[in-house]
Amino acid sequence: MMVPVDGFMYPNEVELAWSVLIVVYPYVTGLVAGAFILASLERIFHVTAVKPTYRLALLTALAFLLVAPMPLQLHLGHPERALEMYLTPNRGSAMAMFGFVYVWYLMAVLLLEIWLDFRREIVLLSQSTTGWKRLFYRALTLGSSNISEGALRVDDKVGWVITLIGIPSAFLLHGYVGFIFGSVKANPWWSTPLMPVVFIFSAMVSGIALVMLVYMAMMKIRRQPIDMPCLDTIARYLFYTFTIDFSLEMLDLIHRMYEADESFQSLDFMVHTRLWTSQVLIQIILGTAVPLALLALTQVARLGTAWRRLLYGVAGTLTLIGIFAMRWNVVIGGQLFSKSFLGYTSYKMAFATREGLLPSVGLMILPFFILWGLVKLLPPWTSVSDRTLEGQHGGAS
Amino acid sequence: MITRRKLLMLLPAAALAWEYVLAGTPESAPGYNRNQHWWGMLLDIDKCIGCGSCVRACANENDVPEGYFRTWVERYHVSDWRQEVPQVDSPNGGKNGFPPSEAQGGKNFFVPKMCNHCVDSPCTQVCPVGATFHTPDSVVLVDDTYCLGCRYCIQACPYGCRFLHPIRRTAQKCTLCYHRITRGLTTACCENCPTGARQLADLKNPNDPIHEFLKTHSVQVLKPHLATGAKAFYHDLDGSVR
Numbered sequence: 001m002m003v004p005v006d007g008f009m010y011p012n013e014v015e016l017a018w019s020v021l022i023v024v025y026p027y028v029t030g031l032v033a034g035a036f037i038l039a040s041l042e043r044i045f046h047v048t049a050v051k052p053t054y055r056l057a058l059l060t061a062l063a064f065l066l067v068a069p070m071p072l073q074l075h076l077g078h079p080e081r082a083l084e085m086y087l088t089p090n091r092g093s094a095m096a097m098f099g100f101v102y103v104w105y106l107m108a109v110l111l112l113e114i115w116l117d118f119r120r121e122i123v124l125l126s127q128s129t130t131g132w133k134r135l136f137y138r139a140l141t142l143g144s145s146n147i148s149e150g151a152l153r154v155d156d157k158v159g160w161v162i163t164l165i166g167i168p169s170a171f172l173l174h175g176y177v178g179f180i181f182g183s184v185k186a187n188p189w190w191s192t193p194l195m196p197v198v199f200i201f202s203a204m205v206s207g208i209a210l211v212m213l214v215y216m217a218m219m220k221i222r223r224q225p226i227d228m229p230c231l232d233t234i235a236r237y238l239f240y241t242f243t244i245d246f247s248l249e250m251l252d253l254i255h256r257m258y259e260a261d262e263s264f265q266s267l268d269f270m271v272h273t274r275l276w277t278s279q280v281l282i283q284i285i286l287g288t289a290v291p292l293a294l295l296a297l298t299q300v301a302r303l304g305t306a307w308r309r310l311l312y313g314v315a316g317t318l319t320l321i322g323i324f325a326m327r328w329n330v331v332i333g334g335q336l337f338s339k340s341f342l343g344y345t346s347y348k349m350a351f352a353t354r355e356g357l358l359p360s361v362g363l364m365i366l367p368f369f370i371l372w373g374l375v376k377l378l379p380p381w382t383s384v385s386d387r388t389l390e391g392q393h394g395g396a397s
Numbered sequence: 398m399i400t401r402r403k404l405l406m407l408l409p410a411a412a413l414a415w416e417y418v419l420a421g422t423p424e425s426a427p428g429y430n431r432n433q434h435w436w437g438m439l440l441d442i443d444k445c446i447g448c449g450s451c452v453r454a455c456a457n458e459n460d461v462p463e464g465y466f467r468t469w470v471e472r473y474h475v476s477d478w479r480q481e482v483p484q485v486d487s488p489n490g491g492k493n494g495f496p497p498s499e500a501q502g503g504k505n506f507f508v509p510k511m512c513n514h515c516v517d518s519p520c521t522q523v524c525p526v527g528a529t530f531h532t533p534d535s536v537v538l539v540d541d542t543y544c545l546g547c548r549y550c551i552q553a554c555p556y557g558c559r560f561l562h563p564i565r566r567t568a569q570k571c572t573l574c575y576h577r578i579t580r581g582l583t584t585a586c587c588e589n590c591p592t593g594a595r596q597l598a599d600l601k602n603p604n605d606p607i608h609e610f611l612k613t614h615s616v617q618v619l620k621p622h623l624a625t626g627a628k629a630f631y632h633d634l635d636g637s638v639r
Contacts, residue, residue: 008485010510010557011466017548017561077546077566084526084545095549096525185623186519186555339557340639342485 007343014345016335019355020328021071024363026177027206027327028068030199031367033174034207035061036110036166041237043163049233055380056218057211058114063371065106071363072098074354094180105173109166115140116159118378123147136377174203181330188263189334194252201245206323208238209316214371216313222381228305232298235312239295242319246288249326266341274336274344279329287322291315426579434534435601436573437628438584439610440509442635444594447472447507451586451595452492458574458585465560466490467571468511468586475637476503483637508631508638509595511586512537512558512571513619516626520550520559520570529568534601535628536573544568555623573597598630 003014039057041047073079089096115122123145126137144151175196181187182195212234219226256264271279294315298308332347350356399407447470455461455468470491474484484500491507498505514537521529521537528543529550539550544567551559551568559570574584578597582588587595598607610616610632617634618627631638 008471008487011464011469011487011490012551012560013557015560017551072547075547077548077561078544081526081543081545084543088526090524090527093523093525093527093549095523095547098525180549184519184523184552186553335552339555340485342483342639 003348004346005343007338008340009338009343009345010340013335013338016332016345016347018331018335019075019347020332020349020357020360021075021355021363023324023327023331024360025068025071025075026174026199026331027324028064028071028363028367029177030174030203030206030323030327031210032061032065032068032105032207033170033200033203034205034209035064035211036170036207037204038208038211038234038237040163040167040170043160044167047233047237049229050237052227052230053211053215053234055117055378056215056375057207058110058117059374059378059380060211060214060367060371061207062110062114063367063374065102065110066370067363067367069098069102070366071360074359074363094176094183097176098180101169101173101176105166105169109162109169113159113162113166114378115142116155116162119144119155120147120152121378170203171200175200181334186339187334188261189267189337190330192252194248198245198248198252201241201248202323202326204241205238205245206320208234208241209319209323212238212312213316213320216309216316218375226309228308231312232308235295235298235308235315238316238319239292239299242288242292242295246292249288263341266337266344270333270337270344274346275329275333278325279333283322283325283329287318287325291318291322294318426576429579429581431533431579433601434578434599436534436536436578437514437598437600437607437630438511438573438587439596439598439607439616439630439632440511441594441596441632442506442508443633444592445470445507445509446592446594447491447495448591449491449494450589450591451509452490454585454589455571456492458577459572461569462563465562465569466492467558467569468509470495471508471510472498472505473508473635473638474498474500474503474505475635476500480637483639485639504635506635508634509586510556510558510619511629512554512573513556513625513627513629514571514573516628518625519553519555519623523549523553525549532575536575536578537570538572538575539568539570541565541567541569555620555625556627598628600628 005014035057038050039054039061042050042054073082076082085096085099089099119141122137122140124147126134126141126145129137178196178199181190181199182192184190212231215234216226216231256267291314294311297303298311298315303311335345336347337344352358449470451468452466452470455466459467461467468490469487471485471487472491472495476484486495488495495507514535516531516535518531518537521527521531524530524544525547526543526545528540528545529537530540531537546561546566546568548561548568551561554570559568561567562569574582574586577584583597584595587597596607599605600607607630611630614632616630616632618630619634619638620627
């Protein structure tokens, strides 16, 4: 396949090494981290207004976390060797640590926290259901059917500690993904210490937007009224984190423009040509400026409930598109220019190949099916205020 | 005393340890002591005529797939008034030589490129499983049976020397013809260069002419600001070369 090239590329650079799957990977991981941070707002930071989304956020994080390694696995030249990362990791490699960070986050943080939080319901369901469901819930109890007040108090305390550990873990999970790119000194588009920080904040932005939209959609499907104080609070936090994220990205941009090192002309040309649509139009204008303006409007103007819902929905959707574009521009954009700074290549996305558009779209849809299954098995709708120890760590928002 | 229980516990650990030992071990050649060599390459810009013999020899010797390169040759045209923005071409990696230049004025020269076998190589640093590694005689190799094909090393190489083999699905690069140099031969590219523009250098061998050359000539490495410890030494390298 002939790839259009402008100027000069080193001959081995013409074909991109990392495909759209590697765009999906940080995007999905970011959604996990962001959803978890939103959940922690209620648990740790006492933002009680977001309680209705607490459990939903945890299940959303789990659904996406289960999918997170799949794009990597699909992308490997030898997927059957993937476990070597656990068996004989190169401790000096940023990428080698992914498996450990992932397992830590999945097993020690998310699964444990979800289990502790749903344990009461799991035990009750194991007693009230029949057939395979009974067996399933009995297995989920892990042999512990004690749901006395004392036991639940312990659950709550342990859950609180796990959430506390979970926050830096979520930062680690996604900050580390940023480090994978930020530490590549050969690539000036990636090589910046700001990269992990930008990744963390963009993760928070995308995760909060996702949970907000999922909550709105779920309420619509269940024909239940949306808790507007909850939605307003989530939107407010989305606005705050987005503002920080945007500031960091602008800081990076301004720094690059002012410093204008040897790579600048090359990168500048790329942004004005090959990345114009995905970076300037989609990421910066449509995916950042517009949702920020809409969210700002909801903060300063007195709008009715219907208007706020509409604006939150539009802003959330645009935010998710914008953050996806950001991942695209980092991963794909970082490979479109030559490390000689003398030329540019193109990315032609395949369709139904292993690394094509079709599996990528499938991997983006799959977490929603998993989430649907999780919601069916562990309904998150039980109000958190039902927790026996309401107020133990709670407080006013 | 080793009980059956202890043995069952020890065996998987021993298997893992053995696998760890095997990963990153080059094939050994009889009579070759890896600790007595420290390999590099001298590339003389003034001598390169852009004939592409080295590229063809490398492709034949190492079964390099069409369209990918373990070594290639670039042609630079540097105008008098824009030193920092050269015009560069490398049709098919210079494998079949170059058509006559249409560029007017300025200067033209050829630059052979290859893996720099860096001492502080970014590619070995990032490999998640250590499938790419330094040999004791300072050659950077890839263990084809161990590489995951994640391509992180391709991203990390500042010189564009690596590619994913389209059939084997593993990272590939110049091995400095390790199968030849450990048997006392020179590399395929050096052997086939008609002008001697490429010379294999053993920095641990006191009788190697490289020592005299380095003492008496102006020598540079590519992208020195990246501090990779490159060992592809270029004689009379122009400042415009990237």
